[in-house]
Amino acid sequence: MQDFQKNSDIFNLLSEGVSEGIIVVDSNQIVVATNSSSDQMFGYEKGELLGKPLDVLIPKRFHANHDTHVEKFIAKSDKRQMGHGRNLYGICKDGKEFPVEAGLNPFEFYGSTYVMALIIDITERKNREKELSHWARIFDESLNEIFVFDAETLKFLNINKEAQRNIGYSFDELYNMTPVDIKPDVSISQFEELIAPLLKDETSKVKFETKHGRKDGTTYPVEVHLQLSTLGEKKVYVAFILDITERKNYTENLEKTVEERTHQLTEALAVEKELNELKTRFLSLVSHEFKTPLSSILTSITLLGKYTETEQQPKRDKHVTTIKNKVKYLDTILNDFLSVERLESGKVNYKVVEFPLSKIVNEVVYNSNMLLKSGQQIHYPDNIDELNINFDEKTLELALSNLIHNAIKYSPEDTTIDIKVEILDNGYSINVIDQGIGIPEEEQKHIFNRYFRAENALLTQGTGIGLNIAKQHIENLGGSLEFISAENKGSTFTLFIPKLKTN
Numbered sequence: 001m002q003d004f005q006k007n008s009d010i011f012n013l014l015s016e017g018v019s020e021g022i023i024v025v026d027s028n029q030i031v032v033a034t035n036s037s038s039d040q041m042f043g044y045e046k047g048e049l050l051g052k053p054l055d056v057l058i059p060k061r062f063h064a065n066h067d068t069h070v071e072k073f074i075a076k077s078d079k080r081q082m083g084h085g086r087n088l089y090g091i092c093k094d095g096k097e098f099p100v101e102a103g104l105n106p107f108e109f110y111g112s113t114y115v116m117a118l119i120i121d122i123t124e125r126k127n128r129e130k131e132l133s134h135w136a137r138i139f140d141e142s143l144n145e146i147f148v149f150d151a152e153t154l155k156f157l158n159i160n161k162e163a164q165r166n167i168g169y170s171f172d173e174l175y176n177m178t179p180v181d182i183k184p185d186v187s188i189s190q191f192e193e194l195i196a197p198l199l200k201d202e203t204s205k206v207k208f209e210t211k212h213g214r215k216d217g218t219t220y221p222v223e224v225h226l227q228l229s230t231l232g233e234k235k236v237y238v239a240f241i242l243d244i245t246e247r248k249n250y251t252e253n254l255e256k257t258v259e260e261r262t263h264q265l266t267e268a269l270a271v272e273k274e275l276n277e278l279k280t281r282f283l284s285l286v287s288h289e290f291k292t293p294l295s296s297i298l299t300s301i302t303l304l305g306k307y308t309e310t311e312q313q314p315k316r317d318k319h320v321t322t323i324k325n326k327v328k329y330l331d332t333i334l335n336d337f338l339s340v341e342r343l344e345s346g347k348v349n350y351k352v353v354e355f356p357l358s359k360i361v362n363e364v365v366y367n368s369n370m371l372l373k374s375g376q377q378i379h380y381p382d383n384i385d386e387l388n389i390n391f392d393e394k395t396l397e398l399a400l401s402n403l404i405h406n407a408i409k410y411s412p413e414d415t416t417i418d419i420k421v422e423i424l425d426n427g428y429s430i431n432v433i434d435q436g437i438g439i440p441e442e443e444q445k446h447i448f449n450r451y452f453r454a455e456n457a458l459l460t461q462g463t464g465i466g467l468n469i470a471k472q473h474i475e476n477l478g479g480s481l482e483f484i485s486a487e488n489k490g491s492t493f494t495l496f497i498p499k500l501k502t503n
Contacts, residue, residue, distance in 0.1 A: 019310060021119035026112060029054040040310070041121055043093040059091045090119070099126050127320060128301060131327050145241035147179065151199075151228065154178040154191075157236060166243065168215035179239070184213045195237065198228045209244065221248045230298070293326035350392040350477060352500050357387045357428070360397050361419065368404045375414030378404070381421040389428060390500045392477060399470035399481065403432040403493045406467070409460055411436035411490070427479070427498040434492075439485040447483070456487065 015022045021038030025031055031049045039046055042057055049056075055063050090100045103118040139146060145163035149156045156174050164171060167182060180188050197203045205227045211219045225240040254269070300319035307315045365378055372378070407417040415435040422429040437456050439447055446452045450468040471481040478498045485491035 019308070021117075021121075023049070023054070023057070023117045023119060025054050025115050025117070027114070032114065037310070038119060041092075041119065042090060043096075057090050059089050059097055062089065090121075098123050124304065124316060124320060128304070128323070131297070131323055134327060145222075145239075145243070147237075147239040147241065148231070149179060149237050149239070151235035151237055154180070157231065163241065166214075166220075167212060173215075182212050183210050184219060185211050195226065198226070198237070204228075212241070220245050297323050297326050348473070348476070350395065352390055352392055352477075354388055354390050355393055357384045357389050357421070360393060360400060364397060364400045364404055365419070367401070368408060371405060371408050373408065373411075373413045376408060376411065377416055379416055379418045381419050383423075384421050387421070387423070387428075389497060391497055392473075395473045395477060396497065399474055399495055400430065400432075402466040402470045403495065406493075407432055407434035407436065407491075410434065410457060427496055430495040430497065432493045432495070433490070435490040438487040438489050438491055439483075440487050444483075444485065448481075 015033075015035035018035060019037055021041045022033075022035040023031060023038050024033040031052050031054060034044075034046075034049050036046065039049065042049070088100050088102055089097050091097050099122050101120045101122050105116045105118070107114055107116065139158075140160050142160055143162055145166055146160040147156060147163055148158040155176070155178055159171065159174050164174065167174075169177070169182075180186060180191050183191070186194075194206060194208055198206055205225060207223065207225050209221065209223050212222050213219050221244050223242040223244050225242075227238055229236055229238050250272075300322045304316055304319050307313075307319075361381065361384060365380060368378060404417060404419070411417065411434045418431070418433040420431040420433065422431070439454050440456060443452075443454045447454070448467050448471050449464075451464045453464040467481075474481050474495065474497075478500065480496045481493065482496075483491055483493045
């Protein structure tokens with residue numbers, strides 16, 4: 001250690017200009033030298049690590065294996081990355097653990113053996129990998145077909161599992177194909193004409209119906225929702241494909257019986273039109289709701305790669321926070337979709353227990369305060385401190401959160417959201433009263449329909465699922481969710497909770 005420290009000036013000169021952490025240990029794994037980057041990384045003052053065992057920088061659960069690994073490494077005296085294929089972690093002076101990447105390099109100095117470790121904090125990389133993996137799973141597990149192809153060559157770049165399964169081609173086969181190769185009724189010139197409005201920025205999305213050809217020679221009708229996007233610096237098209245075989249068969253069957261069932265067909269077509277409008281509005285909405293946060297995530301990831309200096313950490317933190325918030329928002333949307341699926345399949349288990357109503361109200365109001373616009377405030381009910389109810393806690397929290405969040409979202413600044421509770425003979429009435437944009441009278445009959453959004457709310461972020469989910473859960477437990485509203489005057493949503501017995 002003394003021989004090495006005699007030449008510390010040379011080491012400092014060479015190591016201080018390196019942004020990665022450098023730690024040198026002797027054959028007994030005692031630290032004999034560090035640079036400023038490693039001191040800062042592990043939270044120590046300059047020189048504080050000298051003479052300490054290397055184990056102080058490694059979480060205790062890894063100590064035994066680590067000692068054996070380093071001893072074998074020194075014996076072989078080769079240069080390689082430490083822990084290849086395994087997750088490595090360091091521990092700061094304050095006890096905080098973080099993932100690292102370490103490269104080890106043994107050397108001889110004045111007859112003694114030393115090992116120099118080049119250490120990189122890979123926390124941000126791990127977070128990015130986790131977030132990107134989350135989105136990749138969403139892409140791959142979608143029940144609709146999704147194709148991504150190059151805007152210039154039109155060759156497929158990525159295809160999810162559902163697309164590969166339905167069309168019958170392998171991934172390797174599809175990567176050498178273009179959309180025209182799976183559209184037997186569309187020529188290259190016709191396809192270029194279809195996508196021309198996207199290239200000319202005349203529209204953000206193109207929708208059309210066509211036929212897709214499977215590998216086995218069969219075809220099936222599809223509805224294509226196509227939009228232009230970017231993948232790194234490359235322009236790409238993203239196509240969401242809906243198999244509309246059932247819709248086509250339904251229409252054909254209606255046409256065959258038109259003479260016998262004119263009146264019934266007219267009603268059915270009216271319902272079909274309304275459903276199609278809701279479906280189209282929903283697809284457009286989901287496309288926007290996903291595209292906006294994904295664009296923010298992509299931008300933040302791109303900018304993160306440019307901030308390589310230590311003093312740029314605040315900028316990196318800002319973009320990491322942006323990515324986390326956007327992924328959390330996408331996760332919320334997906335959880336809503338999963339809740340809809342569980343409701344439809346009947347896989348919902350309720351647990352009725354006794355709890356203070358104030359507990360749920362406090363939690364919901366506390367979380368909602370972070371969403372308030374400038375000047376907005378929530379008036380808390382004044383008669384629930386001693387009130388216990390029997391109900392499913394998660395269901396009540398979900399429903400009340402949705403009502404209060406909507407009141408905040410659809411109300412202007414400097415307004416008040418009132419929460420009032422009324423104790424009835426057969427239950428409890430919770431009223432959420434806002435001074436917002438209200439619901440147009442002609443659209444009020446659709447407000448609890450899944451994916452529906454009133455015309456005056458289309459520019460506000462949302463999926464149109466929340467009220468539908470809340471109403472179904474509440475009604476499943478014998479309650480009700482109703483409202484009164486007037487456009488530009490506000491809304492009052494009334495949540496009725498019946499008196500139930502605990503399980």
